């Protein structure tokens with residue numbers, strides 16, 4: 227029993243210590259951001275590899291999720307003769323929940339893990355140490371551009387996910403199952419609110435992007451500089467981001483939509 | 487060891503103590519690197535030579551003692567001053583530490599791009615000159631993954647001299663090089679020292695090469711300096727330690743083995759009674 231409490235204590239101390247470390251790390255990253263203003267090229271390169279290269283995955287997944295939503299939504303709604311509301315169902319599910327959440331999970335798997343592995347390997351092969359010895363701050367040169375590229379990409383990718391998803395739903399609902407095209411769009415237009423739905427969804431994706439970027443660069447920078455250490459850090463990035471996104475999603479949803 | 491006055495010293499280390507976890511690496515070491523000379527550091531594998539270079543570069547912090555570089559305590563200065571000092575020194579890593587996402591050319595250009603505002607044509611000439619010195623001008627477009635180990639280290643060498651630093655620390659520059667390249671690198675280090683007045687610190691195991699090229703030699707073992715002098719002085723040393731090390735003899739006061747329990751005992755420990 228005492229052992230159990232000891233373990234609990236030790237584990238929670240370790241967790242708090244890690245949170246503290248990552249918090250300090252975040253402050254250092256934020257302090258390094260202004261230096262980027264004079265080096266926009268560094269950011270553009272990262273926007274490409276973090277954001278643009280994730281687009282394919284996001285578009286294909288979004289299309290798929292939208293098509294499934296169209297099919298499932300139609301099957302449920304048609305029982306009530308309400309299939310005209312399909313546009314609203316598809317759009318609300320995507321904009322409020324699936325867009326930000328699924329895009330963040332995919333982003334962690336595609337870009338977050340790659341960021342962690344890249345930074346961790348740079349550490350393991352002494353590239354970061356070499357940079358420091360050349361009087362170049364890795365925080366400014368390596369970490370900050372990757373962090374900010376991830377933060378900026380996430381909301382755009384989530385938006386893209388939702389937009390493509392709506393098209394997927396339209397394709398299945400209207401194209402294949404015969405829902406009226408005008409009803410699909412007009413229901414969507416009248417029931418999806420700009421502030422309540424679109425802005426709130428965007429806020430979610432900004433928060434998720436920030437957290438995903440933070441976890442990815444921290445795990446990479448903090449990785450044990452060995453092959454095994456980097457592979458563990460990569461796994462941790464995906465797992466921790468998933469937990470953080472799902473947990474935050476519940477909290478944000480309660481705050482945003484709880485009082486309706 | 488106090489034959490140099492302070493202004494002639496590039497690096498001055500006093501009572502240095504350092505440990506990796508529980509393993510003590512330096513236990514009160516004093517150390518001087520004279521300006522504009524080639525100083526060699528030798529010692530058994532695992533005594534902490536690489537660690538020493540990292541302490542001088544300010545990448546590791548000592549438990550106690552001071553490391554003065556050009557009169558400034560490298561572990562006491564502000565971050566800006568640390569970076570200013572680091573622009574004046576460079577460290578050739580044992581592993582090369584090339585940036586794997588940049589070509590050979592861009593690797594050598596890296597410090598120039600970061601710290602100078604040279605026009606592209608001048609930068610190109612400078613990089614090609616540095617690459618020419620190490621014989622790899624033709625390899626400028628290769629990626630680090632396409633280089634052999636020895637080539638990668640020569641690129642790292644070209645990068646280390648790119649900014650014409652005041653001091654260069656070479657961590658095993660001859661390892662993995664063919665005899666011709668070793669000769670060229672030795673000439674290069676000598677030339678940098680004689681014509682540009684660069685201070686060189688060479689960590690290496692190649693006794694023969696080091697005694698030809700260096701002005702002073704240090705031998706460290708067990709966290710302390712066990713031998714110091716010009717190559718001639720050390721060559722005539724009476725110390726059993728130095729004779730064993732320079733002669734490459736397996737038996738003598740220098741332990742060949744990492745600290746361990748008695749060999750016979752260790753083997754017997756696996757035998758279940």
Ligand SMILES: Nc1ncnc2c1ncn2[C@@H]1O[C@H](COP(=O)(O)OP(=O)(O)OP(=O)(O)O)[C@@H](O)[C@H]1O
Nearest residue numbers: 506507509511530531532533534535536537538580
């Ligand atoms: N990160 C580390 N954590 C713990 N111990 C370490 C670490 N790095 C090095 N050591 C230990 O410190 C000692 C000195 O290492 P160092 O790399 O400085 O040796 P070295 O003199 O450069 O050896 P070599 O000639 O083989 O390169 C070694 O015994 C090693 O076991």
Ligand SMILES: [Mg+2]
Nearest residue numbers: 535536537580
């Ligand atoms: Mg070493």
